[in-house]
Amino acid sequence: MAVALADVSARRFPAPEDGLEALGVLADALPDVPTAALKRLFASGQVLRAGRACGAGQRLAAGEELSVAAGALARLERVSPAPLPGFAVLYEDPGLLACFKPAGVSVVAERGASERPFLGAVLHHLASRPGRPRLVHRLDRETSGVVLVALDRATLRELGRQFADREVGKEYLALVHGAPREDTGRVELPLAVERRPRRGRPPVTWGRGKEAATAWEVVERFGRHSLLRACPETGRQHQVRAHLAALGHPLVCDAAYGGRGPLLLSALKRGRYRNKGEERPLLARVALHARRLRFVRAGAPCEVVAPLPADFERALACLRRHDRR
Numbered sequence: 001m002a003v004a005l006a007d008v009s010a011r012r013f014p015a016p017e018d019g020l021e022a023l024g025v026l027a028d029a030l031p032d033v034p035t036a037a038l039k040r041l042f043a044s045g046q047v048l049r050a051g052r053a054c055g056a057g058q059r060l061a062a063g064e065e066l067s068v069a070a071g072a073l074a075r076l077e078r079v080s081p082a083p084l085p086g087f088a089v090l091y092e093d094p095g096l097l098a099c100f101k102p103a104g105v106s107v108v109a110e111r112g113a114s115e116r117p118f119l120g121a122v123l124h125h126l127a128s129r130p131g132r133p134r135l136v137h138r139l140d141r142e143t144s145g146v147v148l149v150a151l152d153r154a155t156l157r158e159l160g161r162q163f164a165d166r167e168v169g170k171e172y173l174a175l176v177h178g179a180p181r182e183d184t185g186r187v188e189l190p191l192a193v194e195r196r197p198r199r200g201r202p203p204v205t206w207g208r209g210k211e212a213a214t215a216w217e218v219v220e221r222f223g224r225h226s227l228l229r230a231c232p233e234t235g236r237q238h239q240v241r242a243h244l245a246a247l248g249h250p251l252v253c254d255a256a257y258g259g260r261g262p263l264l265l266s267a268l269k270r271g272r273y274r275n276k277g278e279e280r281p282l283l284a285r286v287a288l289h290a291r292r293l294r295f296v297r298a299g300a301p302c303e304v305v306a307p308l309p310a311d312f313e314r315a316l317a318c319l320r321r322h323d324r325r
Helices: 023-027 035-043 070-074 118-128 151-163 239-248 309-320
Strands: 011-014 045-047 065-070 086-093 095-102 144-150 169-177 185-188 191-193 204-206 211-223 227-230 288-297 300-307
Touching: 011 023, 023 045, 023 065, 023 309, 035 151, 045 288, 065 070, 065 239, 070 309, 086 300, 095 288, 118 227, 144 151, 169 239, 169 309, 185 239, 191 239, 204 239
Parallel strands: 144 288
Antiparallel strands: 011 065, 045 065, 086 095, 095 144, 169 227, 169 288, 185 211, 191 204, 211 227, 288 300
């Protein structure tokens, strides 16, 4: 392999400890640069180790340096720190943020989108604090509630282990169609992600795939709707949405799983609107809220609770008034 000429304008990045991958060293040093952009930088041969192109997965000794030309760094895609309406920090310690994610915001970059508003809000909160924020877990775009963000590797490893070992208590509030016969129950159905779902089929199907279990209980009954507390015991994609649909009670507004369209007052109160085009929905997103997480932090139990957002509160208030049993 040819040896690259030294660039006096290159920026150097020393490895803080033994055994870190080169990608991780750069990621920690450049927290506002998306991982995908850093991988492209490695793939193009612009990250050097001792004057030679370095692979993203190569492990470094403590103090060993990577170098990148200033021009290449200047061209990198970056996430701008910016406030996000509805975003809030619910808990914070030196290694962890528990954030309130508003509905309608993806925690990761969506396909074809260059903006990352959730990460931008995290960076805005952290200001110039060192370290790279990393997601411990994810929520769907339309789901509101608690998201954990690790600020160091030790926290990421430990909380990742707790999630993997099913030691994290997860509680969701779900507004569903219909009224379950029982007050409590448990769904045990394997789930499979459909990589290319057929038209009219949900993106996650049940009856085959990976094991999954969700405990649930009725919190409040209305006329044609119910508010459930759902506690997933496993962590499958769309688990709560798919399991409640399999139960026969899909989430309100969850068209992908049979929950139809927006929740309208005219559907509850006859004659409210003659022209449906004039009506503003009571709720226009999947009616799911990540209410509570329980985990262990620094050897002690930790619980984070996310308050119900305004749209969910308004929908419940209207159901209590107009969707009587």
